Amino acid sequence: MSAYLKNAWYAAAWSQEIGRQLLKRVIMDESILFYRKEDGTAVAVSNRCAHRFAPLHLGKLEGDTVSCPYHGLRYDSSGKCVFNPNGDQRVPVGARIRTYALAERSGMLWIWPGDADRADTALLPDISYLEDRTRYAPVTGYLNVRSNYRFILDNLLDNAHLNTVHHDTLSCEPFRRGVPHLKPSAGNANEILTSLICPPGLPGAIWSQIWAAEHDGVAPGSMDHWVELSWEPGGTCLQETGITPEGRPRSEGIATLNCHLVTPETGQTSHYFWGIARPFQLNNPEFDEQMKFGANYAFQHQDEPMLEAIQKESGAQDFWKMRPALTVEDVTLSKVRRRMDELIRAENATPAAATSSTG
Amino acid sequence: MAYLRNAWYVAAWSNEIGDGLLSRTILGESIVFFRDKQNDGRVIAARNLCPHRFAPLDRGKLIDGTLECAYHGLRFNTQGKCVFNPDGDGRLPAGAKLTIFPVVERWKAAWIWMGDPAKADASTIPDYPFLDTPEWHPVCGLLKMRTNYRYAIDNLLDVAHVRMVHPTSGIYCESLSKGKTEINRDPNGAIWVKRLGVNGAPPPLFAGMWQAAGFGELSTHMDHWADARWDAPSLILNHVGIAVHGQPREAGLELRNTHFVTPETETTTLYFWSTSRTFALDDTDLDRSVHSGTEHLFVDEDEVMLNAVQEAMGDRDFWALKPALLQADIGPVAARRALDKLIADEQREVQIATKAAISETVST
Numbered sequence: 001m002s003a004y005l006k007n008a009w010y011a012a013a014w015s016q017e018i019g020r021q022l023l024k025r026v027i028m029d030e031s032i033l034f035y036r037k038e039d040g041t042a043v044a045v046s047n048r049c050a051h052r053f054a055p056l057h058l059g060k061l062e063g064d065t066v067s068c069p070y071h072g073l074r075y076d077s078s079g080k081c082v083f084n085p086n087g088d089q090r091v092p093v094g095a096r097i098r099t100y101a102l103a104e105r106s107g108m109l110w111i112w113p114g115d116a117d118r119a120d121t122a123l124l125p126d127i128s129y130l131e132d133r134t135r136y137a138p139v140t141g142y143l144n145v146r147s148n149y150r151f152i153l154d155n156l157l158d159n160a161h162l163n164t165v166h167h168d169t170l171s172c173e174p175f176r177r178g179v180p181h182l183k184p185s186a187g188n189a190n191e192i193l194t195s196l197i198c199p200p201g202l203p204g205a206i207w208s209q210i211w212a213a214e215h216d217g218v219a220p221g222s223m224d225h226w227v228e229l230s231w232e233p234g235g236t237c238l239q240e241t242g243i244t245p246e247g248r249p250r251s252e253g254i255a256t257l258n259c260h261l262v263t264p265e266t267g268q269t270s271h272y273f274w275g276i277a278r279p280f281q282l283n284n285p286e287f288d289e290q291m292k293f294g295a296n297y298a299f300q301h302q303d304e305p306m307l308e309a310i311q312k313e314s315g316a317q318d319f320w321k322m323r324p325a326l327t328v329e330d331v332t333l334s335k336v337r338r339r340m341d342e343l344i345r346a347e348n349a350t351p352a353a354a355t356s357s358t359g
Numbered sequence: 360m361a362y363l364r365n366a367w368y369v370a371a372w373s374n375e376i377g378d379g380l381l382s383r384t385i386l387g388e389s390i391v392f393f394r395d396k397q398n399d400g401r402v403i404a405a406r407n408l409c410p411h412r413f414a415p416l417d418r419g420k421l422i423d424g425t426l427e428c429a430y431h432g433l434r435f436n437t438q439g440k441c442v443f444n445p446d447g448d449g450r451l452p453a454g455a456k457l458t459i460f461p462v463v464e465r466w467k468a469a470w471i472w473m474g475d476p477a478k479a480d481a482s483t484i485p486d487y488p489f490l491d492t493p494e495w496h497p498v499c500g501l502l503k504m505r506t507n508y509r510y511a512i513d514n515l516l517d518v519a520h521v522r523m524v525h526p527t528s529g530i531y532c533e534s535l536s537k538g539k540t541e542i543n544r545d546p547n548g549a550i551w552v553k554r555l556g557v558n559g560a561p562p563p564l565f566a567g568m569w570q571a572a573g574f575g576e577l578s579t580h581m582d583h584w585a586d587a588r589w590d591a592p593s594l595i596l597n598h599v600g601i602a603v604h605g606q607p608r609e610a611g612l613e614l615r616n617t618h619f620v621t622p623e624t625e626t627t628t629l630y631f632w633s634t635s636r637t638f639a640l641d642d643t644d645l646d647r648s649v650h651s652g653t654e655h656l657f658v659d660e661d662e663v664m665l666n667a668v669q670e671a672m673g674d675r676d677f678w679a680l681k682p683a684l685l686q687a688d689i690g691p692v693a694a695r696r697a698l699d700k701l702i703a704d705e706q707r708e709v710q711i712a713t714k715a716a717i718s719e720t721v722s723t
Contacts, residue, residue, distance in 0.1 A: 031671060048671055050683040052513065054664060055671040070664055071685065072523045086519040086536060087686045095683035 004028045004264055005234040005344050006114030009124055011261035011273045012102070013109045014140060018042050022066065024057035026265050028113050032100060033057050037064045042109050043077040044100040050081065051095060106131050107140075108261070108273070114347070123188065125236040127259045129277040136257070136277035137284065139291045143299055147307035149235055149262045149270040150319065150337065155303055156237045156260050157229060157336055159196050160329040162204075165302045169206050169294065174198035174225040180332050188232060192339060194332045196227035200246040206294060207243050213287070214254055214280055222246045223253070231336045233343055235262035254280055268311055274299065360507075360676075362386045362622055363592040363702050364474030367484050369619035369631045370404065370462070371469045372499055380426075382407050382417035384623045386473050390460065391417045395437045397424045402469045403437045406458040410441075416457075426457075466490040467499070468619065468631065474705075485549070485590040489615045489635045497635040498649045502657055504630050506665035508593055508622040509677070509695065511630060514661055515595045515618050516552050516587055516694055519687035524660050529652070532583050534559025540687045549590045550697060552690030556583040558604040564652070565601050565612070571645060572612050572638035580604040582611075589694040591701055593620040612638070626669055632657065 006028065013034060017023060023034040024047050031047035033056050045066070047056050054070035065082060067074045073095060074083035081095030101112040101119035106127045112119035130138045145152055155161060159178050163171040178198035185191045200222045203211065211220040223243040230238045242255025261273040276295060281287040314322060319337065326334055370385055371392060381392045389407035394400040405426065407415050414430035421427070425434040425442060433455060434443035441455035461472040461479040466487040472479035489495035504511055514520060518540065521531050534556030541553050560579040569577045581601045588596040595618040602611025619631040632653060639645050672680075677695070684692060 048680075051685060052517075052682060052688075053668055053672050053677075053680060055667050058664075058667055069523055070668070071517075071519045073683075073685075081683065084685060085522060087539060090686065092683040092685050094681065 002028075002344065002348055003267065004113070005340060005347060007112070007118050007347055008114070008232075008234040009103065009110040009112055009119075010235055010263040011108055011271070012044065012111035012263065014142065014273065015042075015104060015107045015109055017142075018109055020061060022057040022059065022061055024055065025271070027111060027271070028264050029266055030113070031055065032111075033066065034109070035061055035066070037077055041077075042102055042104055044102050044111055045075065045077070045079050046098040048097065049073060049075075050097050051092065056097075111263075123232075125232055125238065125259070125261075127238070127261075127275060129257050130259070130275050132277075133282075136279055137282045137288060138275055138277040139288050139295065140273070140275040141292065141295060141299075143272045143274070143296075143304065144265070145270045145272045145304055145307055146268065147270060147304075147311040148268060149264040150340070151307050151310050152260075152262045152270055152272060152303075153231070153235065153237060153336060154333045155307060156239075156262075157194075157231065157333040158329060159227065160327065161306075165306055166204075166298055169298055169302075170204045172204035172207075172225070173201040174223070175204070177201075178225070178227075180229075180329060182331065182335065190233050190339065190343065192231045192332065192336050194229045196225075196229070198225040200224050203243050210254060211243065220245075224248070224250075226250065226255075229332065231332075233340065235264070236260075237262070254278075267316060272299070360625070361702050361706055362473070363698065363705060365472070365478050365705055366474065366592040366701075367463070367470040367472055367479075367481075368592070368621045369468045369594075369629075370471040370621065372501065372631065373402075373464055373467045373469060375501075376402055376469060378421075380417045380419070380421065382415070383629070385471060385629075386622050387624050388473070389415065389417075390471070391415075391426070392462075392469065393421055393426065395424060396421075398437070402462045402464055404460040404462045404469075404471050405435070405439060406460075409433060410455050410457055411452065467497070485588075485594060485596070487596065487615075487617055490617065490633060495615065495635045495637055496640040496646075497633045498646050498653070499631070499633040500650060500654060502630045502632065502654065502662070503623070504628040504657075504662050504665055505626065506628055506662070506669040507626060507672075508620050508628040509698070510665050510668050510672075511618075511620045511628050512589070512593055512595065512694060512698075513691040514665060515620070516589060516690040517687055518554050518585055519685055520664070524664055525656055528656050528660065529564035530562045530656065532556050532559070532562040535562075535583050535585060540689055542689055542693050545588075547590075548697065549588050550690070550693050551586060551588050552693070553584070553586040554687075558582065561601040567645075568614075568636070568638070569601070569612060571642065572636075574612065577601075578603060582606075584608065587690065589690075589697075592698055593622070594618075595620070625674070630657065 018034050019036055025032055033045050033047040036042050049056055049068040051073050054068055056066050056068055059067045059069040065074045065076050072085040073081050076082050079097040079099040081091050084091050101116040103110045103121050105124055107130055129136050159175055162175045178196045180194045180196050183193040203220055203223050224246055225243050228240045237260040239258040240255055242253050244250050244253025257277045259275045263271040265271050376392050390404050391407040392404050395403050407417050409416055409428040411433055414428055418429040419427045425436050427434045432445040433441055435457045436442050439457035439459040441451050444451050461476050463470045463481040465484055467490050490497050522536055538554045538556050543551050558580050561581045561583045566577045582604050583601045586598040597616035600611055600613030602608050615635045617633045621629040623629050
């Protein structure tokens, strides 16, 4: 049984990572080759030559074809072998490599690792705010995390760790007392939504700095905090989080839109793409740098070491079989875990999905 | 994936085993080699693990023809028997028996048998007389490759990779690459994989040798052959040569190369190579350039690709991935299938023997 939900959109690369060079990226234990055709269309094919299994990313991109570094077989963007330089030059029967369904939107290249016929662009997560430069200033990043993707999702869906792991940046009394409330899903029947309802209080270090920067250096007083979260299958977690003076409408406060896109690399490692869009301090590159620095500090130096340690401690053991003691803050992540388990079970029970996953 | 155990593998070139202890991992097992000075210096191969508390014996030393463990000083003779215990009452512990593997020295190499010692028959080692005769001059080397030994065999029996992997190292030949690979089998199971390039420019590497052999300027109308013989489990012999187009091979120049491939672990391989010539026998400059040229081909070109294949494949099964095959693959495929069959037969034999042993134990 596959441990991955394959029929879903996953972040494969930021658009600017893909060009007229060969990029190898492992997704769900499969080595995948990415490049752009001469017309700019992105291509994803298996990185393993169908002949003697050499990795194609060490080869060459020639026009819209990739030549294998081992024996020079050349594949077009449909995965078909179109040229064999050796001997009688006959193209071997069965020389075909797998292709993957892709969609490029909002500066992200999305991959559908499962059955290409089921890839529906209507299901693409909406991160269009990253492109809307008239209203938002975005910062984005990528991290390779030495942890299973589900521990990362757990972490993103959990407010309780903010007060310990991020003790010097996000920690504050409102988050410590906040309680997540599940909400009915809006569109996609498989999505899970939750609101973190917090009592008013002083914000943490980062929000205090941002507030002061926006209000001529005046520190915030007692504020209302909010975190609106949505999870979509398989690794998409979208957030709106902000503060406003106690009792005032959210429109009088400040908030950011955050996306966290988690893509399994292997059972023990993950690709983590993040983006933060702010509707204030537009066209302020210095502020961009500070946001980036802060986000990297939190993800790389605070979350990642903890997630790696959890991965090492639990190895390949099943989360539920380890009998987790769950707290009220874990309602979202346990709901997401159970929904994901159901979807993976259903996918593995479908013969078509099972076949395409062996591709 | 299981190894073929009832087979001869090269463990070392003879000149690597001198007065001291040499340890080497073969088929995943650490083995220590030394010479038995009291018995014409014949090579002894013992498990590199003291049966007492499992210290590696290569940290010990040879004393009066016995191998002394560096941990508690137990000494073992060349039959593996514990003959001395310096501690306490000096009694020899029961069960202190060191495993000794059959070894034969032939063709300037030490060959080890990792299977059932009763089946070790030195006459089944194939012939490589040119490695040990005054008419031929060999240049030998040992390299370690970060790949499973079977990818190394595939690569050695496959001429189609030369165009891509060795384009500028002097061994690519256009006429050979247009040729067709043919195979035939010897009665003992050896497989010949042959290819001929007719009436073309030979590989540039041959130009210097053609002169050194006294033939003068090289013409562009040459026949070039590259024949390989695979013997189980992982031994390859090459006859590689050139002759003026239409003339018999004997009127040209031929090299004899061997590639003795020994699995070290599942993902690493010991690669004993040699190339032998009948001309310029005393030319040490030529020796040096053969040595460095060969190492360049194997280390900077083949090894890089084979390591990449190993990493791309992980522990996936070759056939389960349904490889697409080229004409030139008939050689590697025939050798793979032959070795698969030998391994499967051996595994079946082991199972039958185990079952018999169990039923005997149960009935007595």
